[in-house]
Amino acid sequence: MNPISRRRLITTGIAAAAGASGLTAAGRLVSRYGLIPPDRCGFYGPGETLTYAAQRILTAHSLAREFPRSMISKKPFANLTAAPTDAFRRLEAGGFSNWRLTVDGMVAHPLNLSLADLRALPFSSQITEVVCEEGWSYIAEWIGTPLSEVLRAAGMLPQVRYIVYYSFEKGVWDSLDMADALHSQTLLTWGMNDGDLPVPFGGPLRMRVPRQLGYKSLKHIVHLTATDSLKKFGQGLGSVEPEYGYAWYAGI
């Protein structure tokens, strides 16, 4: 066996030192810029973290594709939803006039908004595609109040890092990082294709996150919480999906 040459030893040493310091610097960078997803643990953590970090860097200011009105799907597919509870039926019978969106957590002014209050805030519309992780898709026009407007109205504190959102359906909740929560296309949607948002499509209020797959666009939204950490929510994985084996980040 050849003895290890001095040059080789020095080169290897320098390479190892550069590698180690590179890793440390990279570690600091990723946690500073929020490139680590809450479901980073376990066997699939490395792949999930790479996907989330890469997409966060690439899509920092990008807009989801919008389509011409002529491409709106004639027969959109609503997908299955749980059978409405009696409480939901009562709200529906009242024209959802008693529907409330509560906004709490790290905000200066917690809110309790009716749909009319929401509609009084600045709103916008977009013609975007709903993309299901199963493979199907459809295009619709979505009209709603940008989540950022609601957070501004509530006086969100600067240390907030995630917005947790809850469906009327028990146990259904999710969260967004600030890149998506403050994104101009993230809408608390109350209208679809020039009408009220139908219940099968998430009415009266749906979170639309067009840069992520459909399962992040929860239906029947009733509650938002601003937080600086997801540890206290559920199993601390960022949403209920990872508890069923699905990734928290659904940009792909």
Add this chain to the structure above:
Amino acid sequence: MPASPTNKSLPPRHTATVRVTHWLTVVCFLALLLSGGEIVISHPRFYWGEVGNVNTRPLFTLPIPSSRETVPTGYGYVMPDQNGWSRYLHFQAAWALVLTGLVYAAVGLFTGHFRKDLIPPPSQRSWRAFRGRIAQYLRRAPPDPSESRAYNILQRTAYLTVIFVLFPLVIWTGLALSPAFDSAFPAAVNLLGGRQSARTLHFFVSWALVLFLVTHIAMVALSGFTNRMRAMITGRLIESRKIEQEERS
């Protein structure tokens, strides 16, 4: 007496980089194939254009049951939902495959692997050489002795196609399925004719890779399974050991 490593020996049939990246690719590809097939089961219908769902007419439908009750398959049952881990595994294996491919491509360029081993030598860049080698296979004539240490024209063409056409295409069509990626690079999906076209193409390119895999394994089996596997695992062929023994004696 054990062979001493100071003896003059032939270079390995495949370099260590080629062997390690080959087997990493095998593991990643099988993981992608398994998880990809699983994801297809949740919607075994394919479309062309931008949108497609159970309310639109499919381009074609796979005659298999689905893991979603919303998909009309004609089967009276619904398969269990396995998409959660399948999606995690698909993207983890994709990352591992892309990183492996980058190492392979960088080392391949640096060491001249593509130039020496894969790009056909000028003497073979003709349809005649191509047809000749096909005819030789069809006659089941034994390979030329040179083929134990170098790829023939058909192998070179197949490997170059897989490395520089099919893998880039499957990565492109896969990335086009990401709504976030498309927001940054809309051309990635628009050039393919829309999201559902990208999904259908992803499916077909995957089948082309499976076709290569099956052919590749069949050819390995026909040309001496043990010897070929030994060459791709240890780098050494039986005949190179024989030559070394002869040189020593």
